[in-house]
Amino acid sequence: MNGVAARLSCRGLALEIARRTLCERLDFDAGPGECWAIVGPNGAGKTTLVATLAGLRTPAAGTIAYDGVPLGALSPRERARRRGLLPQDSVDFFPATVLETVLVGRHPHLSRWQWESAADVACARAALATLGLGELEARDVRTLSGGERRRVALAALVAQDPALWLLDEPASHLDLGQQVDALGTLAALARERGRTIVMVVHELHLALRYADHAIAMGAGRAVSGAADDILTPQRLSALYGHRLVAVGNGAARTFVPV
Amino acid sequence: MSASVQPRAVPRATFVTPARVATVLAVLAVVALAVLTASLATGSVAVDMATLWRALAGGGNDTGVVIVRDLRLPRALAAFATGGLLAVAGALMQVLLRNPLADPYVLGLSGGAAAGALAAMLVGLAAFAPPAAFAGAFASTLLVFGLARTRAEQAPWTSARLLLTGVVVAAGWGALISLLLALAPDAQVKGMLFWLIGDLSGAALATPALAVLAAVLVAAMALARELNVLARGDDHAAALGVAVPRVTLALHALAALATAAAVTTAGSVGFVGLVVPHALRLAFGNDQRLLLPASALAGGALLVLADTLARTVAAPLQLPVGVITALVGVPVFLWLLSRSRP
Numbered sequence: 251m252n253g254v255a256a257r258l259s260c261r262g263l264a265l266e267i268a269r270r271t272l273c274e275r276l277d278f279d280a281g282p283g284e285c286w287a288i289v290g291p292n293g294a295g296k297t298t299l300v301a302t303l304a305g306l307r308t309p310a311a312g313t314i315a316y317d318g319v320p321l322g323a324l325s326p327r328e329r330a331r332r333r334g335l336l337p338q339d340s341v342d343f344f345p346a347t348v349l350e351t352v353l354v355g356r357h358p359h360l361s362r363w364q365w366e367s368a369a370d371v372a373c374a375r376a377a378l379a380t381l382g383l384g385e386l387e388a389r390d391v392r393t394l395s396g397g398e399r400r401r402v403a404l405a406a407l408v409a410q411d412p413a414l415w416l417l418d419e420p421a422s423h424l425d426l427g428q429q430v431d432a433l434g435t436l437a438a439l440a441r442e443r444g445r446t447i448v449m450v451v452h453e454l455h456l457a458l459r460y461a462d463h464a465i466a467m468g469a470g471r472a473v474s475g476a477a478d479d480i481l482t483p484q485r486l487s488a489l490y491g492h493r494l495v496a497v498g499n500g501a502a503r504t505f506v507p508v
Numbered sequence: 509m510s511a512s513v514q515p516r517a518v519p520r521a522t523f524v525t526p527a528r529v530a531t532v533l534a535v536l537a538v539v540a541l542a543v544l545t546a547s548l549a550t551g552s553v554a555v556d557m558a559t560l561w562r563a564l565a566g567g568g569n570d571t572g573v574v575i576v577r578d579l580r581l582p583r584a585l586a587a588f589a590t591g592g593l594l595a596v597a598g599a600l601m602q603v604l605l606r607n608p609l610a611d612p613y614v615l616g617l618s619g620g621a622a623a624g625a626l627a628a629m630l631v632g633l634a635a636f637a638p639p640a641a642f643a644g645a646f647a648s649t650l651l652v653f654g655l656a657r658t659r660a661e662q663a664p665w666t667s668a669r670l671l672l673t674g675v676v677v678a679a680g681w682g683a684l685i686s687l688l689l690a691l692a693p694d695a696q697v698k699g700m701l702f703w704l705i706g707d708l709s710g711a712a713l714a715t716p717a718l719a720v721l722a723a724v725l726v727a728a729m730a731l732a733r734e735l736n737v738l739a740r741g742d743d744h745a746a747a748l749g750v751a752v753p754r755v756t757l758a759l760h761a762l763a764a765l766a767t768a769a770a771v772t773t774a775g776s777v778g779f780v781g782l783v784v785p786h787a788l789r790l791a792f793g794n795d796q797r798l799l800l801p802a803s804a805l806a807g808g809a810l811l812v813l814a815d816t817l818a819r820t821v822a823a824p825l826q827l828p829v830g831v832i833t834a835l836v837g838v839p840v841f842l843w844l845l846s847r848s849r850p
Contacts, residue, residue, distance in 0.1 A: 262626065274762055294572050304747060306743075308745050312776040325749075326746070326749045326750065326751050327749035328749075329749060330747065330748050330749025331749070334747070335747035337741075337743050337747065340740065340741065340744060341741060342740075343606040343607070343608070343739060343740075343741070344603075344606075344608065344739050344789065345789065345790075345793060345794055346739075346793065347522045347523065347793070348522075348524050349521045349522040350522070350524070350793070350795065351740075353523055354736065354737055354740060354744075354748065355748070357733060357734075357736075357737050357748045357749065357750075358748055358749040360733065361734075362730060363528055363730070365525075365797075366523070371523070388522045410748070486611060
């Protein structure tokens, strides 16, 4: 990268969970405007990888850096200003309006006694509008449908506005149309603002459509590279333990099991 | 104990602004002052406003002034501090355990306090019941957190494990309390029972409790936005840069301190810590920057009102204030619960 540090760089990353190796020696650099897809079967360690990249888990070995700064040198708050994490699921324990829920994304940008400013509220409202939720800002989040809640969680991440977006199954709970709408919007926004997306996806059509790079995880290994090299029917057939064939063209291309 | 209170669309502002906080707190402060004034004026000797004013301004030595200054004012302030402490502790516990039905005693702290106080009474050191209660509460908290600790370095305490440990430790204290009651001579049993129910007639000093209330509130307010994020779950909070283990432990310590100060002042008064934050959340939402100070004012006002009733409804008989809070609290809580039925 001509001496410029990558937005997110991993060197020799090894992950273990309950003494089971999920991956070893994973190296990759993700730059601004890039979209990375993490694919693999259930239990391969995709969520663990994303949590580790977010600095919420300690890797068994290896280093992670944001813009060349090792994670260990960043406080939790500084990390939250540089990267956002969309968890696989969120539970709403207490009543809160949609706008309040999205404003929570501004938390890392405010100091201890500071209140959300008009600019923060405008930022949250813009994020809601981006995801087509402008009408819902006064609704209690617990009265929303699963798809609406998922988009609220995505809006909170857009309001947080970090440079690195780590998304764990962003399309879960969304119907087919919403998947393409929401991810298309996020991908366009990330490209326009020069953000980096690293996302776990189960839906191969979304990975093929939006990702320019990919990480394939499974059987204790992880390989990374350009999407065209990683997301191939041969490699993914081996990964999922089931024969896949390519169908469709362009944006509609996907792999289906036979 | 699952958090199964279902949503109900409550019309309110879409987010909390400082102006809204100021308005709500001003209204609650006026209510609290009105209740305090009424409490000072009410009792076996009626006191008029002029006497009340002289008593507060520090002048005179006539009966009315002495009654207000030396008897009713300290007791009303102790009631206010106790109610405020319990409501703030309840609000904190509800968020920490992500359970709108949690209360300050859910981790067994009141059992430890009661065992300490009753043991002091049994050995004839009733004057030392407050410090013994405080020591019991402290010991119980250490016990629960020590036993519930897991090996997970990132999240040493989970709410499920804390709750389970707290419930079992509370059962242990319950057995010890029953044993102390069984061993106690008849003459002491009534005093012990009043302590268990919660009673302000012997409330020693309001100042320490008020000081703890102020300190806990300021410290909790400093963490209020972190608490808002924690309300969405530990993972969410960690992702947004909250140092979850440290902040959680600090908030648990504040809730334990508030509860210990409350039970030390008035015994284990029930329901204030459960009902007040819950009702305020239904009315104003869950933003802790509003909920915490509002809980302090509303909890304080409620307990002053309850204690005024406790010493007047059956006069000259004095009822323990815990009877009133439970008699009022149970139907109010059931009503709130049924209102929020899906």
